[in-house]
Structures are given as structure tokens and as C-alpha cells.
Amino acid sequence: MKYISTRGKVAPIGFIDMFLMGLGEDGGLIVPEKIPTVSAERLQAWSGLSFQEVMFNVFSLYTNGEIPEADLRKLIGDSYAGFTSPDVLPLTKIDDGLSVMELFHGPTFAFKDVALQFMGNLYAYVAKERGEVINILGATSGDTGASAISSVRGKEGIQICILHPDGKVSRVQELQMTTVQDDNVLNLSVNGNFDDCQRIIKDLFADVSFKTKYHLRAINSINFVRILAQAVYYFYAYLKLPEAARAGGINFSVPTGNFGNIFSGYLAKKMGVPIKQLVLATNENNILERFVREGVYKPEGFRSTHSPSMDIQIASNFERYLYYFLGEDAAEVTARMDRFKAEGQLTFTAEEVARIQGDLSAYSVGNEECLETIRDYKGKYGYLLDPHSACGVAAYERAGSKADGTFVSLATAHPAKFDEAIRLIGIEQKYPERISELFDKPQRQTAVDNSREAVAALLVDFYRVDS
Numbered sequence: 001m002k003y004i005s006t007r008g009k010v011a012p013i014g015f016i017d018m019f020l021m022g023l024g025e026d027g028g029l030i031v032p033e034k035i036p037t038v039s040a041e042r043l044q045a046w047s048g049l050s051f052q053e054v055m056f057n058v059f060s061l062y063t064n065g066e067i068p069e070a071d072l073r074k075l076i077g078d079s080y081a082g083f084t085s086p087d088v089l090p091l092t093k094i095d096d097g098l099s100v101m102e103l104f105h106g107p108t109f110a111f112k113d114v115a116l117q118f119m120g121n122l123y124a125y126v127a128k129e130r131g132e133v134i135n136i137l138g139a140t141s142g143d144t145g146a147s148a149i150s151s152v153r154g155k156e157g158i159q160i161c162i163l164h165p166d167g168k169v170s171r172v173q174e175l176q177m178t179t180v181q182d183d184n185v186l187n188l189s190v191n192g193n194f195d196d197c198q199r200i201i202k203d204l205f206a207d208v209s210f211k212t213k214y215h216l217r218a219i220n221s222i223n224f225v226r227i228l229a230q231a232v233y234y235f236y237a238y239l240k241l242p243e244a245a246r247a248g249g250i251n252f253s254v255p256t257g258n259f260g261n262i263f264s265g266y267l268a269k270k271m272g273v274p275i276k277q278l279v280l281a282t283n284e285n286n287i288l289e290r291f292v293r294e295g296v297y298k299p300e301g302f303r304s305t306h307s308p309s310m311d312i313q314i315a316s317n318f319e320r321y322l323y324y325f326l327g328e329d330a331a332e333v334t335a336r337m338d339r340f341k342a343e344g345q346l347t348f349t350a351e352e353v354a355r356i357q358g359d360l361s362a363y364s365v366g367n368e369e370c371l372e373t374i375r376d377y378k379g380k381y382g383y384l385l386d387p388h389s390a391c392g393v394a395a396y397e398r399a400g401s402k403a404d405g406t407f408v409s410l411a412t413a414h415p416a417k418f419d420e421a422i423r424l425i426g427i428e429q430k431y432p433e434r435i436s437e438l439f440d441k442p443q444r445q446t447a448v449d450n451s452r453e454a455v456a457a458l459l460v461d462f463y464r465v466d467s
Ligand SMILES: Cc1ncc(COP(=O)(O)O)c(C=O)c1O
Pocket: 110, 111, 141, 142, 143, 144, 221, 255, 256, 257, 258, 259, 260, 261, 262, 309, 310, 388, 389, 412, 413
């Protein structure tokens, strides 16, 4: 298995090189040369396996033997040892039609831990085995940053810098990042929004001489390993359902912002998970909904919502979807992304829109509807959703067609991370101890201007370049 770029100008590389490259050196996103598939019989044989075993099986299709089997098993075992649920990702039945897969039982109470605990350990492994310098650069709307920092704090040979939008993450998210005192962590609070943070890091990754000199490594869903690790929970959700509930295929409702969460589902479907509908749930930052419904991909005014981690306009993984949508035609992807850069929007023909709607359905959930869904599910089922997970459930409610069989809605964060919103509807919750203890700790972060140059100047001082 080799890896290539959506823009076609990266010579095929192996698994570890792909992991280290992060963003393709031609500015594209990395994808596998050919997506491996799992037959229905083989998938059936995975029934009853633990999450760790399913992950091992999925990753073994992609790693080319570059990580010896025992090492891969240990990396996976270590990564989920700190999850608080014995199932790692428990599946909770809400009613006959709907189950919620809780992805937030890791150290930072968000679904990002599923992939990032593994990636942190993989970076430490690669640093040790290959003597690579690992200088991680990431952008966050709140969850990726906390999770990535938790996965590498204090680890030998690794430095991590995270950009977050100043004042636009929840209080708990900010504390999770900025109360970490390890010297290998730098938190930059950027005077802008998440799109600005993501643009700055992508510009720095695209500057190949800077990237090479400072050994920049990606932890965002820019990195294909993130996408792959997230694909595993689609397999696991399918396998955890009783046979009768999954017969004929299942549906997922997926809160998404950077198109990473749902693109992982799209990948799992291509690999062979019998997924019928993939429902894309956004908040009021609804560029992806407009793309699916109207065939227009165009950022519009940024809005702050109750689900701040999905306050995203420019969705990084849109380009990966485009690549497959355009029949893996890298020249056409390049032409369309160039057009997007020049004109600030992409429009799709009616025939194309019909095909997009064959892959995805999409719903944008307003602030009021989000809170209403939280109130409703707490009242009806005694189940407390966080605002991101509530967008997923609200989209499921609207997707409607219960005749399609079982739905799994992905619960992407613990409600305690977004108590600001939950309190608005008068629901009191008790924080897990690992969250309540954050409020007494000192914070450390550096304010920085919304510019690539300002960030680069700080990185030059922070990163280690010796091996
Ligand atoms: C809690 C939560 N839910 C959902 C999402 C959406 O995930 P993605 O942006 O990978 O699609 C994010 C981050 O964007 C998040 O932090």
C-alpha cells in the first residue's frame, strides 16, 4: 500500500512517511493509492472483537508491515488503556431506531481522543525507532488541541504547538489546553477564528523549506492517520449492533465541521461497512449543508454557536471527498481547488448535485433547535447530549426515514465541556473530577497576531531542530 496526494504531485510513499508528511508537499491531501476492502464474510468474522482488535485489523490493511505486529498491538493497547469505558466506545440504545455511540470516554472527553491517543503514541514510537524530530503544529476550535496536547505532553523528542482562536473555545476546552505546564507544549491564542488558525498552519505546512527545516508534523485531520483511526469506530459501531438491527445495513448521523468525522465514515463505507445513509450534521456554519443541498461550496459569514468546535467554514477534508467524487482525477481536483482559491466558491452541476446527494444528506441545526434537542432527549430518555452530539441527533430526527433501519448518531463530546450552553436550558450537571480540578490551575498561553509571520517567528524559537 502506498500513499499519494489528491493533487497528484507526490511520488507514492509508505505508511510512516505518509504519517510524517501530513499535508502533501504539493498542497494536496494524502490518500491511499487504492482503498483496501473488507469482504462481508470477513467483516462478519470480526463480530465480537474488542475495539482494539478491530483497530488492529483495520490498520493492518494500511501499514504495509512497516510496524511489526507486536508493536502495533502494543501501540493500540497503550492508547486505549486510559479510556474509562470497558468497551472504549460504548453504544447506548436510545430507542428501537436510534443508538448513540459515545466517543468521549478518553482523557479529554472528546472524540478526538480516539485517534489522537494513538497518534501521540505513534509519534513517540517513530521518534524513538527512526530518530525523527517531531515538531507538531496544529490548529483547533477546542477539542483537537486539548486532545493532541494530552497525547504528547512530556514525551521525549516531541514538541507541540497548538493555535486556538482567542475567546472562541469553551472555558473547559481552554483550561484543558492552557493549564498544561510541560515545557514541550506551546499554546498560541490567535486573534481570529478557527479558519484563520487552520489557514496559518496550512500555509506553514505548504512552505516546504520551512516545513522541512523545522520538521513540522500534523495532528489535524490533514493527516490521513487521523481519518483512518476515526474510520474504525464506524466498523465497531456496526459490529456492536445486534445482527437483527444491522441486517441490510445501517445509517449514521455525524456532527461535522472540518469534514473529518464524516469523511472517516465515507472511507469506512468504501472499505465495506454496509452504510446506507451518511447524514451530515452541521451547526449554523452551514457551508457543508449548502454544498450538499444546493451544490454551492462557498464560505459565508462566520457564526459563533453553542457547538463552538464546529464553528468552521472552510472544511479541510472537503478536498478528499472531491477527489473521490471526481473519480480520483488529481488534475481535476487541482483545477477545482485553484478555482476555489481564485473565485472563493465552487458550484456543481445538477447532475453532480444528484450524485453528491447519493453519498450524503445534510442538515444544518440552528442554536435554538440544538438546545431544544438537548432538553427533549434529557426529558424523554434521561440522556444528556452535548451541543455537538445534539446537532447529530437533531439531524437524525429530521432525516426522518425510519424505514431505513437502525441509525447510529455519533456523540462526540461530554456535555461537561460545554456547560455554558447546557446551563442556558436550566440543566445542572456534575463535572467529572478531571474537569472540575482544572479550574484551580494556573494557565499558560501566548497571544499572537492573526498572521503566518507572527506564528512562524514564535515557532522558530520553540521547536527543536537537532536530532
Ligand atoms: C465535539 C466535536 N464534535 C464534532 C466535531 C466535528 O468533527 P470534524 O470537524 O472532524 O468533522 C468536532 C470538531 O470539529 C468536535 O470537536
